[in-house]
Amino acid sequence: xxxxxxxxxxxxxxxxxxxxxxxxxxxxxxxxxxxxxxxxxxxxxxxxxxxxxxxxxxxxxxxxxxxxxxxxxxxxxxxxxxxxxxxxxxxxxxxxxxxxxxxxxxxxxxxxxxxxxxxxxxxxxxxxxxxxxxxxxxxxxxxxxxxxxxxxxxxxxxxxxxxxxxxxxxxxxxxxxxxxxxxxxxxxxxxxxxxxxxxxxxxxxxxxxxxxxxxxxxxxxxxxxxxxxxxxxxxxxxxxxxxxxxxxxxxxxxxxxxxxxxxxxxxxxxxxxxxxxxxxxxxxxxxxxxxxxxxxxxxxxxxxxxxxxxxxxxxxxxxxxxxxxxxxxxxxxxxxxxxxxxxxxxxxxxxxxxxxxxxxxxxxxxxxxxxxxxxxxxxxxxxxxxxxxx
Amino acid sequence: xxxxxxxxxxxxxxxxxxxxxxxxxxxxxxxxxxxxxxxxxxxxxxxxxxxxxxxxxxxxxxxxxxxxxxxxxxxxxxxxxxxxxxxxxxxxxx
Numbered sequence: 001x002x003x004x005x006x007x008x009x010x011x012x013x014x015x016x017x018x019x020x021x022x023x024x025x026x027x028x029x030x031x032x033x034x035x036x037x038x039x040x041x042x043x044x045x046x047x048x049x050x051x052x053x054x055x056x057x058x059x060x061x062x063x064x065x066x067x068x069x070x071x072x073x074x075x076x077x078x079x080x081x082x083x084x085x086x087x088x089x090x091x092x093x094x095x096x097x098x099x100x101x102x103x104x105x106x107x108x109x110x111x112x113x114x115x116x117x118x119x120x121x122x123x124x125x126x127x128x129x130x131x132x133x134x135x136x137x138x139x140x141x142x143x144x145x146x147x148x149x150x151x152x153x154x155x156x157x158x159x160x161x162x163x164x165x166x167x168x169x170x171x172x173x174x175x176x177x178x179x180x181x182x183x184x185x186x187x188x189x190x191x192x193x194x195x196x197x198x199x200x201x202x203x204x205x206x207x208x209x210x211x212x213x214x215x216x217x218x219x220x221x222x223x224x225x226x227x228x229x230x231x232x233x234x235x236x237x238x239x240x241x242x243x244x245x246x247x248x249x250x251x252x253x254x255x256x257x258x259x260x261x262x263x264x265x266x267x268x269x270x271x272x273x274x275x276x277x278x279x280x281x282x283x284x285x286x287x288x289x290x291x292x293x294x295x296x297x298x299x300x301x302x303x304x305x306x307x308x309x310x311x312x313x314x315x316x317x318x319x320x321x322x323x324x325x326x327x328x329x330x331x332x333x334x335x336x337x338x339x340x341x342x343x344x345x346x347x348x349x350x351x352x353x354x355x356x357x358x359x360x361x362x363x364x365x366x367x368x369x370x371x372x373x374x375x376x377x378x379x380x381x382x383x384x385x386x387x388x389x390x
Numbered sequence: 391x392x393x394x395x396x397x398x399x400x401x402x403x404x405x406x407x408x409x410x411x412x413x414x415x416x417x418x419x420x421x422x423x424x425x426x427x428x429x430x431x432x433x434x435x436x437x438x439x440x441x442x443x444x445x446x447x448x449x450x451x452x453x454x455x456x457x458x459x460x461x462x463x464x465x466x467x468x469x470x471x472x473x474x475x476x477x478x479x480x481x482x483x484x
Contacts, residue, residue, distance in 0.1 A: 149407055149435030152452070153397065182478050183456065213480045228407070228435030230469070231476040234456035304435075324434070341409060343394050 001363040002129035003137065004068060007093025011137040012065035013297045013362045015125060016041045016313055017118060019071045020062060022085065023048050023078035029107050030073040033099070033114030040118060041312040043377040044073075050080040053382040056255050056389055060293035061377075062089045062096065066313045069095040069121035071114055076102030095121055129364065135171035136261055138362060141291025141299045141314070142175045142242045145284035148227025148304030152238020154321030154340035154350070155302035161351025162300070162358060163263070164244035172258045174294050175243040176266040176287060179208040179219040179280065183233025184240045188265075191248045200251035204267040211272045211280065223305050227322075242302055256390030257295040266294055270385035278386040284309055285378035288316065290387075298362055300354070308332045310374025315367045319354060334368050396438060400453030405437040405469050407451075412438060429466040437469040449474050 003011040017037060021030040021044030034040040043061060045054040062070045070089060074082040082098060089096040097117045101110040142159060144151060163173045181188065185205055192198035212218040218232035229235045249262030258264050268290055269280045281287050288299055288311045299314050301307065304322040306329040320326045323338025330336075335354050339345035361367055396406035396418045406418060412432040417425045420440040432438045437451065443463040448455035461473040 149437075153399070153407065183454070187454075209478055212478065218476065218478060225471060228433065228437065228470075230437070230471050230474045231457040232478055233454070233476060234451060237452045237454055237456065322435075341397075 310369030
C-alpha cells in the first residue's frame with residue numbers, strides 16, 4: 001500500500017483538493033469552483049453565526065490526511081472568522097487559500113480566482129502516492145446505518161472480524177454511536193482496557209440513556225423496527241459486534257484522535273443536564289464526519305435495509321447483511337454479507353473479504369460510493385453541549 | 391436456506407430470528423430440540439417465541455436481555471413492539 005505523507009506526519013489514502021464554503025451564501029460559488037476542478041470535493045458549514053463545533057469540524061476536515069489542499073470560499077459578512085480559520089489550518093501545515101466573494105466582486109470573479117487558486121494548489125500537491133503505507137498508519141471508522149435484524153447476524157460481526165485483524169496488524173479502529181450501545185453495558189465494561197476506560201464508558205452510557213429519555217425516543221428508527229428490531233437493547237447488541245471482540249483501549253471525545261494504535265470508542269454525547277437538548281448525531285453523514293474528525297482515513301459502513309451515502313473525504317465501504325437488499329441495491333454494496341444469513345458463508349469468510357478490500361481501497365481502489373460520486377458531508381449546529389469536544 | 395427457517399443465536403435465547411417469512415403452522419426447532427408451531431406470520435428478520443414468556447419476563451437474544459415482555463407471549467408467537475418493550479426508558483417508548 002502507498003499513501004500521501006502530510007506535514008503533521010499522518011498519511012492520507014486520498015489526495016483531495018477541498019473547496020470549503022464558510023456560510024450557505026457561498027455554497028453555490030464553491031460548487032462552481034469545484035466543478036471546474038474535476039475531483040475537487042465541496043464541503044462546508046451553512047450557518048452564518050459562528051459555532052465552536054462547526055469551526056472545529058472545518059479545521060479537522062481541512063487538515064484531514066486525505067486532503068492535500070484547501071480553498072476557503074467566504075461571502076465576507078458571515079460571523080465565522082474566516083481569516084482565523086485559514087490561519088489555524090495553515091498553522092497545522094496545510095496548504096490553504098481564501099476566496100472572498102464580496103471582496104473580489106461577485107460570483108464570476110470569485111469563480112475565476114477560485115479556479116486559478118485551485119490549479120496552483122493542485123500543482124503543489126503530490127501527483128501520486130509518495131510513501132509506503134502500512135496498517136499502523138491507518139485509522140478506520142466503523143458506522144452502521146439502515147440497520148435491520150441481519151445487521152447483527154452478518155454485516156456487523158463480519159466487519160468486526162476485519163476490525164480485529166486490523167488492530168492485530170497494528171492499525172486503529174474507532175466505533176461510536178453510544179446511544180446505540182445501550183444494553184451492551186456489561187460486555188463493554190468487560191472489554192475495557194482498565195478501570196478508567198470502563199468508567200468513561202459507563203459515564204457515556206448514562207448520558208446516552210438520559211439523552212434518549214429527554215428526547216423521548218431512543219436511536220431506533222421506524223425502518224429498524226420494520227426490519228425486525230424491536231428495542232434499543234436489541235439493536236445495540238447487533239451494532240456492538242461491528243467493533244469486533246477485542247480490548248477497548250480508550251474513549252475519545254469529539255475531534256480527539258487515538259494516541260496509540262488500538263480500538264477506541266468515540267463518545268460524542270455531550271452533557272444533557274441543561275435545558276437545551278439536541279441529538280448528538282443528526283444522521284449517518286454527521287456520524288461519518290465525526291469519525292473523520294477523529295482521524296479515520298477509511299470508513300466501513302454496515303447496513304441491512306440499504307444505504308447509499310458516501311463521504312467527501314474518506315472512502316466508504318458498504319457491507320450489507322441482508323441478501324435481499326444486497327441483490328436489490330447491488331450498485332451500492334461493496335461486500336455482500338448476505339451469504340452468512342443464508343448459511344452459505346461464515347463470518348470469517350466475509351470478514352476476510354472485507355479486510356482484503358480495505359487494503360485495496362487504502363491503496364487507491366475506488367469504493368462503490370466513490371464511483372457513484374457520493375460525496376456527502378453534514379456539519380450542523382450542535383446547540384448547547386450536544387458534543388463535548390476534546 | 392429452507393433447512394434453516396430460523397436462527398437461534400445463543401442457547402439461552404427464548405426467541406429465534408426468522409430467516410424466511412414464516413407462515414402460521416410452520417414448525418421450528420428450539421435449541422433443546424423442542425418443536426414449536428408458529429402461531430402467526432413472522433416476517434424475515436423478525437422474532438418468534440421459542441417458549442412461553444410471561445408478562446414482565448426478559449426476552450433473551452444473543453444471550454442477553456433485549457427488554458421485557460409487556461404481555462404474556464405464547465410459544466410460536468411473533469415477538470415485537472406489541473409485546474416487548476425496552477427497560478431503558480422512563481417514557482413508554484421502544
